[in-house]
Amino acid sequence: MKPVYVDNNATTRVAPEVFAAMEPYFCEMYGNPSSMHSVGGTIGPKLKAARKQVADLIGAQPDEIIFTSCGTESDNTAVHAALTADPARRHIVTSRVEHPAIGSLAGSLSKQGYRITEIPVDGDGCLDMKLLEESLTPDTALTSIMWANNETGVIFPVEKIAAMCRQRGITFHTDAVQAVGKIPINLALSHIDMLSLSGHKLHAPKGVGALYVRKGTKFSPFMIGGHQEKGRRAGTENVPGIIALGKACELAGANLEKENTIVKSLRDRLESELIRLIPEAKVNGTVKARTPNTSNISFANIEGESILLMLNEFGICASSGSACTSGSLEPSHVMRAMGVPFTMAHGSIRFSLSIYNTEEDIERIIKELPPIVKRLRELSPFT
C-alpha cells in the first residue's frame, strides 16, 4: 500500500528534480570550492547560482543569504547575532507558540539573565498585537516571531511587527521555516532583518538551511573557523545540499500558485469533509490566515497517538499535538497556549499536505478516519 503522506510540516519528500540536480555533486563534482584547482574551482559558480535561486524566492539579494545546516542553526545564529550586536540590551520578545529552536533557546537565555517576554495567542492562535507593541522597550535587543506556526499553520503579521521594531531600532527575526514556499514572501518590501528557512520543509534534503540577513544588519558569526560564507558561517560548504536547496527554492517559486490553489483546495476538502462526517470535531487555528497546506483538527475525548497508529494501519501518515506522541506528558505547548481544552487537545491531529498529494489521498483519509474516531470513542470511558 502506497502511503498517504500528510506530514509535510515535519519533513518533505525530496523532489526528483532536486535529487537529480544534487546527485553529480557527490561522485563527480566533489571539489571543495575553496581549492585552487579546477575540481574545486568549478563549484563556486554553482554555489553562486544556488544562492541566487534562494534569494529570488524571498525577494532578497544573493549576498544576504548565508547557508547553514538547518532551520535550528539559522535561528540560533540570528539570535546570537542580534544579542552580540548590542550586548547592553537584555530583553527579548518572542511568542508562546514558537518552535523549540527559538522557544528552548529563549528559555536557556533567560537562565543567563536575559528578560524574555513571550507574547500569548488567543483561542484562534492569533498573537496579542497590542501586548506585543507594549512589550517593545529601549532594552529590547531582539524580537523573534515565527512567520507561520508549524502546528496550526496560522500566519502571523510579521511584516507589521517588523515595521514596529524598525521604528524603535529593534532587530527583528522571523522563523519562516513553515512559510517559505507556501506563501509569497518579498523581503525587499519589508523591514524584516533576519529570516530562517529550512531545506527539508520544501523538498530539499535534510541538513541544509539558510539565514537571510538584511544588508546593513549588525552580524557576528555563530560558527567560528574558516572564511566560508564571507566569514559569516565557517565550515566547508555542504555543496550537494546547497545545490539542492537552490533547486528546491526555484521549484517552490514555480509551485507557489499550485500550493495556493490545488493544495489549498485539497486541504479545504479534507477539512470540511472531516468536520461534516465526524461529530465533536473542531479546527484549531483561525481559518482566516493560514498556510494553504495545513489543517489541525481536534477530535473530542480520544487520544492522538491512538488515532495516528490506527491511521498508520491504513498507510496514512499524519502527526498529533497529543502528549503521548511528543515524549512529554502534556499536550503541545501550542494547543495549551491557545487554551484548547484538554478534552480536545489530547485528540488533535495535524494534516500537512504537499504538491505530491492527490485527490485519492484525501479520499482515503475521508474514508478511513471517521470509523477510527468512532471505534476509539467506543473504547473510551468518556463517551
Add this chain to the structure above:
Amino acid sequence: MWEYTSKVKEHFLNPSNVGEIENPDGIGDVGSLSCGDALRLTFKLDENEKIIDAKVKTFGCASAIASGSALTEMMIGKTVAEAEEISNQQIADYLGGLPKEKMHCSVMGQEALEKAIACYRGTTIEEKEGELVCECFGVTDLEIIRAVQENNLKTIEEVTNFTKAGGGCERCHGDITKILLEVQHQPQPEEEKKPQLSNIQKMRLIEETIEREIRPSLQLDGGDIELIDIIGNRVIVATRGACSACKSAPITLKNLVEAKLREFVSPDLVVEEVSK
C-alpha cells in the same frame, strides 16, 4: 515513533473485553481526561469469588489501551485474592514489555484493579489521603513512594515514567528527590510486612540462603563459608578454602553474603567473621 512490541500492537488494535459490565461486583475508575489517559474496569464474580468476567474502557494512547486489555485477560479466571497480586510489572511483562516512558500505563491498570477490588469489598483505598506532590497530574506522595518501592525507582525520570509525577511544570522535582532519598534510607515495606520469623525459622532461612544463593558463587572461586552462630541480628560465619586466605574476603562478606541475607531473610542482619 515508540517501539511497541507486537503484543502491545495486537492488544491495541484488537483489545479484549472492551465495554462495561452491567451491575458489576466491582468497578474501578482511574485517570482523567486532563491527564490524557483514563480507564474504567468492571468485573463480575461467581459464588466462589472467582472473576468470571471483566471489561474495560480506556481513553489514552496505544499502551494504555493495551494495558487495559491485558489486565482483563490476566484477571479473568482468578479469584479476587489471586487477582489482587497482579502488579504493574506483570501487566507490562504480559505485553512483552512497555517503553519506559509508558510504564505509567501499566501502573494505571494496576490501580484500576486495586480500586475495583476495594469497591467490591466496600472499603476505600487509604492512599488517597496522601499529600499532593505533583499538581499537574494530581499525584500524591504515597503514590510516588509506592511506585518507588515496588519498582525500585532511582531517578526523577523513572518516577515520571511510572507515575507521571514531575512530567509537567517540574516544580515538584525537589519534593520527588526528597522522597527518593527517604525511601532509599528506609527498609522496604514488603519486608516489614513479612511475618516475624521465629528464631528457628530465621536460622533455617539463613542456612537455606547461604546454601542456595551464596555458596555456589563462592565455590566457583574455590572458597566457602560456614555458619557458626546467630546472635540476635548478628550472623557469625567462618571463611573456608580460598576465602580464608583472601584479602578481599571482608568485602565479599559485606557485598555478597550480607546483601543476600538482607535481601532474602531480614534487612537488619549484620554479617561478622568469627575471630580466627
